[in-house]
Amino acid sequence: MDLNNKKFYVTTPIYYVTAKPHLGSLYSTVLADVVSRWNKIKGSKTFFLTGTDEHGQKVATAAEKAKKKPKEFVDGFIDSYKSVWRDYEIEYDYFIRTTDSNHVKIVQKWLSDLQSSGDIYKDFYRGWYCYSCESFEKDFDEGDKVGPTCEQCERNTELVAEECYFFRLSKYQDKLLKFFKENPDFVVPKERMSEIVNFVKSGLKDLSISRTKVSWGVPFPGDKKHVAYVWADALNNYITAIGYGHSAKKKDFDFWWPADLHIMGKDIFRFHAVYWPAFLLASGLSLPKRLLVHGWITVDKKKMSKSFGNMIDPQMLREVYGAEPVRYYLLRQIAINQDGDFRIEDLEQRISSDLANDLGNLLNRMVSLAEKNSAMIIDPIASWSSESTKLRDESLNLLSDFQTYMSDYQFHMALACLWKFINKVNAFFHSQEPWKLAKCDRDAFLQVLAATANSLKIVAVLLWPVMPKKMEKLLSSLGLSFKIDKNLVEDLSLGNWNQKFILQKIETLFAKPEENKVVEPTKKKEVKKEASDFIKIDDFAKVHLVVGTIEQAEDVSDSNKLLKLQVNCGKYGNRQVFAGIKKFYSIDDLIGKQGVFVVNLKPRKIMGQESQGMMLFAEGEDKMLQMTTVSAVVPNGTRLR
């Protein structure tokens, strides 16, 4: 494969190991996996790093609570991380632990180097610290009685007063601002850039970079009283994992560094956008190319976290819905720049509607029809109909739009336009009526199958980063095997629909969720499958919406709102309907018009007379009522479905 030495190095944050991973931790990791796989199919060599952040007060306190030694405590969680990642098809290249001896050694070397260069010096620190976020929130000012609450988690901060080593962050203020100016695309989403520029402009103070009151950490070289501040230790994982500081691994390091993308939640953006670039500048290293900052997964609008006790266990979700549908849901449902409230109903809806109906059924209908008509082998088509050519053109538009959204990490938009295309393929298949063509025009029939199969192939390749195993299955049903032997996206963009397909029946690709399966969240708080905002199709069918013609209208003189209408509802009879529209419509505006009426509402008395239906209106922003109607005249009594 000609890779042109194209490379892509992507990282997740490393997770504090105070509990098993929850859906929020999975989210960052799935995003990184999708980015890594996307770059793979675009012909890049990729390196995907994830791991665990195991030092610091937060972990030490959790270990103490569990009556365990810190190392024994963190060791106990590693399997749960690795197994969730494995079960969710997370294809990482390296799993770093900050307790790895290599990492510890290199962090120590880094500290010594910066001491030698003068960027780290010893002094005394007094300030307010958030133990939960492991962040220095504010320096102590004379007269401070209490500290501020933490900007991120809003917990109380505690006063820390100790001798410590400082990193000369202030020295890098101008260099950082220059870098931000020269690299306006450094941060995705773009809107976050100004947040960080303003933070740096407001003035950077030197950063305390060691602790004496904490013993669980990387020992400071040459000064046993101190351990490295956990963020100075953790951020360096991005370089220690790929060989920084080892002469034997220099080539590897030079190949992979700088990172192409660091992914993180909005709570730890500042550490990555300010401290990390400053550390790198101090070490004479290039800065990462981009940061992707995502919102939080919330439950009832509260961040999913151990402290709120509202964690959703990814393993439980997987057992009920399958790993890949959950991956799809996370990418499709949640816009990267926003928080996304987790709702079982949304997940189920995505699976039933997008995956089972739109995609799974399309494949199934095509293969079943081919099987019924002995057309499981589809040779390349010599000449395409105009409808098929139109579909192929649509696929080229899709490929272009999809790439644009993916290069901006707008996953939900990329998937939305992919689904638009799937629905176009469905419409094509349906409108061509291949089940009729099978009986009278075999060439045309095979051509419809071929156009559908070619479209499904594109869908499968583009969706592979999100649902790899499912899409490999889909491809196998088309008689194709998934192989990355070239830039697959570029190849599809050539629009060569000259593929031979050997169709195979496979088991249902996506099962609809079973009714009443409940995913229990953690103990503290239950997120049950409550009365849903969705109604079933049967519920909708209970409402009889019917088109009727207004044959007469008259003023109700005792009311300043009401008009009385006589409506011809065809087989539903003539109805007398009162509507509160006097302010909006004159009698002449109404007579002869067709509107939409609910005809099975229980009749009710209005101004002493019976109203036998309800007319539908849309209320605009200006509070004006707009009549609901149909775009062409239809027989009175036509049902809306």
Ligand code: MSP
């Ligand atoms: N250890 C630090 C990161 C160091 S990186 C050099 C840390 N760990 S964490 O476990 O608290 O968070 C890890 C990542 O998970 C962060 O990006 C955080 O935003 C993300 N998430 C934690 N809870 C989350 C949600 N509820 N929703 C989405 N992401 C969440 O910070």
